Amino acid sequence: MATPRRPSGSARERLRTYREKRDFTSTSEPAPEVPAPRGGSGPVFVVHKHDATRLHYDLRLEIDGVLVSWAIPKGPSYDPADKRLAVQTEDHPLAYATFEGRIPEGSYGAGDSILWDSGTFDTVPPGQASEQLARGRLHVALHGQKLEGEWHLIRTRPSGKKAQWLCFKAKDGTERAGYDVAAERPESVKSGQRATRGPTRRTRSAATAKSARKKSARKASPSRRATRVRTPEALLERVGSPMLATLAQVDATEGADWRFEVKYDGFRALAGLQGGRVALQSRGANDLSLRFPAIARALETLGEHETVVDGEIVALDAHGRSRFQLLGQGAEERFVIFDLLWLDGEDLRALPLEERRERLERLLARVKPPLALAERVEGSASEALAEARRNEWEGVMAKRVGSPYTPGRSATWLKLKVQANQEVAIVGFTPMANERPELGSLLVAVREGEGWHYAGKVGTGYSAKVRRELLSRLSRDVVKKSPVEDAPFVRDALRNEEARWVKPRYVAQVAFTEWTEDGRLRHPSFQGLRSDKRPEECVRERPRSAPVRDSGRKAASSRGPHRRTGTKVRRGAAAAGRTSVARKEQEATTTTRQGRTPLVALTHGERVLFPEPGFTKADVFAYFRDVAPLMVPALAGRPLALQQWPRGVDEPGFFRQGVKGTPDWLTTACIHHHEAKDLPHVVVDRPESLLWLANQSALTLHIWSSRVGHLEEPDWVFFDLDPGNGTFDDLIQLATSLRRHLEGLELTSVPKTSGKRGLHVLVPLAPGHTYEQVWEFAHSTFEALAREHPELATTARAKRERQGRLYLDADQNAWGKTLVAPYSLRALPHAPVSTPLKWSEVTRRLDPTRFTLGTVRRRLDKVGDLFAPALAGGQKLPPSSLKRRR
Incomplete structure (x- = not known):
C-alpha cells in the first residue's frame, strides 16, 4: 500500500x-x-x-x-x-x-x-x-x-x-x-x-448536504466567490424590536424564581457589531452613534465578534447613579449592557435568561468604561427594592429565570420602582406669568385608545435655559384647538385664557408621587425630553400586582363560573377535587414544582414528515426552534388544539383538544367544555414547549383568541376568508373591501395566510370585549361585505343557498373556537406555513404557496415579525356595531 x-x-x-x-x-x-x-x-x-x-x-x-x-x-x-x-x-x-x-x-x-x-x-x-x-x-x-x-x-x-x-x-x-x-x-x-x-x-x-457543498465549491472559487454585503445595521434589523418590561409591584414576583438588576434611567439602545463596524440605535431604530461617539468607539473594542447587545445609555451623577436629566449635559456617560441577543452567527434570544447572562459576562469580561455590565442585585424582590432605596436608584429590574428574550412588552421582565416616573406627551404650555420669554409650565397627556387624556400641568424641574428652549420649540407648533377633549382646565384651573395648545410632537419624562382619582399626576417634576419615544407610546403605566406565573410550571385555572353556561375553567389533576372561590373572571394559577430549564430531546429525527420536499422531523424541530422568538409571544397563554402526523402528511393524522402524559414542566390549562368534559390543553409559554410539540409531530397548532385567566375576553376579531369553490382573485377583492370597511371605522387590521388557500384578517382589541360583542361585530361586518359583493359572497349557512359563492362565517368568533396559529405548518405536501403579511402584499400577485418550511425563515430575516401588531391591542369596537341583533 x-x-x-x-x-x-x-x-x-x-x-x-x-x-x-x-x-x-x-x-x-x-x-x-x-x-x-x-x-x-x-x-x-x-x-x-x-x-x-x-x-x-x-x-x-x-x-x-x-x-x-x-x-x-x-x-x-x-x-x-x-x-x-x-x-x-x-x-x-x-x-x-x-x-x-x-x-x-x-x-x-x-x-x-x-x-x-x-x-x-x-x-x-x-x-x-x-x-x-x-x-x-x-x-x-x-x-x-x-x-x-x-x-x-x-x-x-x-x-x-x-x-x-x-x-x-x-x-x-x-x-x-x-x-x-x-x-x-x-x-x-x-x-x-x-x-x-x-x-x-x-x-x-x-447525500443532499454533500451534493450542496460540492455545488457550492464549484461556484465559489476564491477568485469568484459571491459576496454578501452584511452590515451591523442589517444585523440589528434582523434581530428586530427589543424586549420591554411591565411596571409592577413587589407582589407580582411571588411564586417564581427571579433575578434582579439595577434599573438604569437613560436611553435604551441596541448595538450591533459586524466586520469591525458598529451600529448604535435607539429603541425606535434611530442612529445614536453621532450623539454618543465615545460609546460607539468603545464598542469597537469587542473585536472580531459578530454580536448584538441590549443596554441603556446613562449619565452618572457625582455618586455614580444614573440620572436621565444629566444626559447631554457633560456628565460622565456609560453604555450599561444587560442582554446578549446574537453572537457569532447564533441567535441567542430563545435561550434562557441565565445562559444569555453567562455568555454576556464572558463577552464583557475585559471591557472598560464607557462600557459596563449591568449590576446584579442579590436577595428577594423586597430586599432588592430596599437596596435601591438606600442607593437612591430609580428602582430594580426583575427578570424571570428561564425566560427567553421576546420582542414587545412582557410579564417576564418587571420594573419595580422606588420613584414613580412617567413618559407623557406635551399637548400645550403656559407662558411665564411675569412676561419673561420663558415657559411657565407644560400641559401633558397620555394616550387612551385613539385619543388623549389630560394628565396635568408640570411647573417644576426646569432651569431658566430649559424654559427658554422649550418655549422656542413649542411656539412653532401652536394650534387653535386642544388635542385633549377632557381638559376643562382652561378657565377653571388656570383662571385665564393663556393656555397654548400644540400638536403632540414631543415626549417629556416626569417624576411624580402618585396618580389622582381623576387620572392626573400629583406633584410632577420635569426630568427631560425623550427623543427616543413617540407621543403615541405614552400610555399610563399601571403597576401589575398579580403574581407572574412561572413558565417552568404547569398552569391550571381555578374553578368558578363564567358568564357562559357550562364553560368553566378548572384545576388540573394536581388540584382535582379542591373547592375554589367563584369569581367573575378567573386568573390561571400555577401548581407544579420549580425546575431548571428543560432539555427537549429530538427522537426519530430522520423520519420524513413531508415526503415531496423531503423535510424530516429534525427539520420541523429546527424550524420551531428558529421561529420561537416570534411564535411564543403569539401563543403565550392561549390554550391549543393540535393536529399531529407522526407518520408524515401522506399518512392519516389526528386532531387533539386535550393532551395526556405531558412532562411536569409543560404548562397546561384544564378547561371545561360544553360536552361536560375537562380537557387539559397545552399552553406554550417558552421555546421548549414548541420543541416538545415538534417532537410529537404536532405540525399544525390551533389557538384560542383569548388567554387563560381571561378566557371570556378575546384579543381580536377574527375574519376567516376561504375561497371554497371560488377563485383567489375573488378572495383578494373581498379582503380589500374588508380592509376598506374596517379603516372606515378607524380600525387597523393584520392579514395572514391560512397556510392553505385562504386568508385570515385579525382586528386587535383592547381588553374588556366579550365573545358576544366580537361575534356581533364580525357578523354585521360580513353582512355588509355580502351586500357590497352579492355575486361573490354570502352569509347563508345552507350550502344550497350559497350558489358557489364564498361563505362568510362569523361563528369562528364563538367561545372555544380556534384559528391556525401564525407561523404554524400545514399538512400539505409542500409544507406551507401560515404567514403574516403586509396589506401591500394582499394583491392578485400574492402566492401563499411560496411560504413554506424551506423559505419562510429567509422572509422573516427580511421583514421581521409582521404579526406583532395583532398583539398590540388598544382598539375598541365602535358602539354602534355592538347593538344586539333581533
Whole structure:
C-alpha cells in the first residue's frame, strides 16, 4: 500500500481546501491571510472542542507554517491502552490557534467550537515534526494546561481523502489510567465556557448536504466567490424590536424564581457589531452613534465578534447613579449592557435568561468604561427594592429565570420602582406669568385608545435655559384647538385664557408621587425630553400586582363560573377535587414544582414528515426552534388544539383538544367544555414547549383568541376568508373591501395566510370585549361585505343557498373556537406555513404557496415579525356595531 505523503508547497497552497470550505462573510473563523498573534517559545498546539454534527476534539499542531489537524471523536486520553481514532482533516491557518466561537448555521462545521486546551509542543527527539509527519509516525511532547506529557500519532491507512491515524498516550510517567480528562475538564481555557451546542438546522440528508457543498465549491472559487454585503445595521434589523418590561409591584414576583438588576434611567439602545463596524440605535431604530461617539468607539473594542447587545445609555451623577436629566449635559456617560441577543452567527434570544447572562459576562469580561455590565442585585424582590432605596436608584429590574428574550412588552421582565416616573406627551404650555420669554409650565397627556387624556400641568424641574428652549420649540407648533377633549382646565384651573395648545410632537419624562382619582399626576417634576419615544407610546403605566406565573410550571385555572353556561375553567389533576372561590373572571394559577430549564430531546429525527420536499422531523424541530422568538409571544397563554402526523402528511393524522402524559414542566390549562368534559390543553409559554410539540409531530397548532385567566375576553376579531369553490382573485377583492370597511371605522387590521388557500384578517382589541360583542361585530361586518359583493359572497349557512359563492362565517368568533396559529405548518405536501403579511402584499400577485418550511425563515430575516401588531391591542369596537341583533 502506498504511503500517503503530507501536502507539499507553500502555506497558501496548503490552506486552499480550508478557504474553499468557508464563506468568510458569514463565519467568524479567521481567513488564511489573517496574521497569527505570536507569544511564547516553540511551536503551538491547540485542541478545539467542536460541537458540529457530532461532538469531537480537534487536535492541531503547528508544522511548516500551518496547523496540521486531526479530528478525535472521543478526545485525547491519558490511558496508554486507549487507542483513539484520529482522522486527519484540512490544514488550518495559524490564526486559528486563538479562535473560539460559534460557526453559524449553514456553514461548514456549524456549531460551537471552544478552545479546550492550548500550549506548546515539540517532537521526541526535538525538531523533527516535518519528517515524522511525512513518515506517518509522530511522537510529540505536549505542554498544555490540560495535556502534559508525550503522545503518539500513528497513521494506519487512508480513508478516501482523509487519512486515519491512532492517537494514544506514551508511557513516560505522566500516564493516568482511568482518568477521563475530557469529562473532568470540560471548560474552555480561553473563556471558561463549559456547555456547547451543535447546529440548530439539519440538512435533509447526508447525500443532499454533500451534493450542496460540492455545488457550492464549484461556484465559489476564491477568485469568484459571491459576496454578501452584511452590515451591523442589517444585523440589528434582523434581530428586530427589543424586549420591554411591565411596571409592577413587589407582589407580582411571588411564586417564581427571579433575578434582579439595577434599573438604569437613560436611553435604551441596541448595538450591533459586524466586520469591525458598529451600529448604535435607539429603541425606535434611530442612529445614536453621532450623539454618543465615545460609546460607539468603545464598542469597537469587542473585536472580531459578530454580536448584538441590549443596554441603556446613562449619565452618572457625582455618586455614580444614573440620572436621565444629566444626559447631554457633560456628565460622565456609560453604555450599561444587560442582554446578549446574537453572537457569532447564533441567535441567542430563545435561550434562557441565565445562559444569555453567562455568555454576556464572558463577552464583557475585559471591557472598560464607557462600557459596563449591568449590576446584579442579590436577595428577594423586597430586599432588592430596599437596596435601591438606600442607593437612591430609580428602582430594580426583575427578570424571570428561564425566560427567553421576546420582542414587545412582557410579564417576564418587571420594573419595580422606588420613584414613580412617567413618559407623557406635551399637548400645550403656559407662558411665564411675569412676561419673561420663558415657559411657565407644560400641559401633558397620555394616550387612551385613539385619543388623549389630560394628565396635568408640570411647573417644576426646569432651569431658566430649559424654559427658554422649550418655549422656542413649542411656539412653532401652536394650534387653535386642544388635542385633549377632557381638559376643562382652561378657565377653571388656570383662571385665564393663556393656555397654548400644540400638536403632540414631543415626549417629556416626569417624576411624580402618585396618580389622582381623576387620572392626573400629583406633584410632577420635569426630568427631560425623550427623543427616543413617540407621543403615541405614552400610555399610563399601571403597576401589575398579580403574581407572574412561572413558565417552568404547569398552569391550571381555578374553578368558578363564567358568564357562559357550562364553560368553566378548572384545576388540573394536581388540584382535582379542591373547592375554589367563584369569581367573575378567573386568573390561571400555577401548581407544579420549580425546575431548571428543560432539555427537549429530538427522537426519530430522520423520519420524513413531508415526503415531496423531503423535510424530516429534525427539520420541523429546527424550524420551531428558529421561529420561537416570534411564535411564543403569539401563543403565550392561549390554550391549543393540535393536529399531529407522526407518520408524515401522506399518512392519516389526528386532531387533539386535550393532551395526556405531558412532562411536569409543560404548562397546561384544564378547561371545561360544553360536552361536560375537562380537557387539559397545552399552553406554550417558552421555546421548549414548541420543541416538545415538534417532537410529537404536532405540525399544525390551533389557538384560542383569548388567554387563560381571561378566557371570556378575546384579543381580536377574527375574519376567516376561504375561497371554497371560488377563485383567489375573488378572495383578494373581498379582503380589500374588508380592509376598506374596517379603516372606515378607524380600525387597523393584520392579514395572514391560512397556510392553505385562504386568508385570515385579525382586528386587535383592547381588553374588556366579550365573545358576544366580537361575534356581533364580525357578523354585521360580513353582512355588509355580502351586500357590497352579492355575486361573490354570502352569509347563508345552507350550502344550497350559497350558489358557489364564498361563505362568510362569523361563528369562528364563538367561545372555544380556534384559528391556525401564525407561523404554524400545514399538512400539505409542500409544507406551507401560515404567514403574516403586509396589506401591500394582499394583491392578485400574492402566492401563499411560496411560504413554506424551506423559505419562510429567509422572509422573516427580511421583514421581521409582521404579526406583532395583532398583539398590540388598544382598539375598541365602535358602539354602534355592538347593538344586539333581533
